[in-house]
Amino acid sequence: MKKFVFVKSSYSGDQANTECVEVATNVPGTVALRDSKRPDGPVVQVSGITWEAFVAAR
Structure with missing residues (x-):
């Protein structure tokens, strides 16, 4: 099973209460979003x- 390490996307807002996307790029060949x-x-996963x-x- 893949273990993704998510970070907040740089395309998301800086405010803590904004809705944002987290992105994981630590698994080769795969980008995961949540x-x-x-x-x-x-x-x-894409x-x-x-x-x-x-x-x-964009």
Whole structure:
């Protein structure tokens, strides 16, 4: 089982009460995303290439 290490996305707001996305990039070839307010909730996993395309499209 993959053990993701999540950090708050730099694209999220700086305020503690804002909704934000946490991102884990510690598993090679995979980027995992989750809602910071639901750390035990669902995790979305995408390939590194998919994540790079998503970020580039902003």
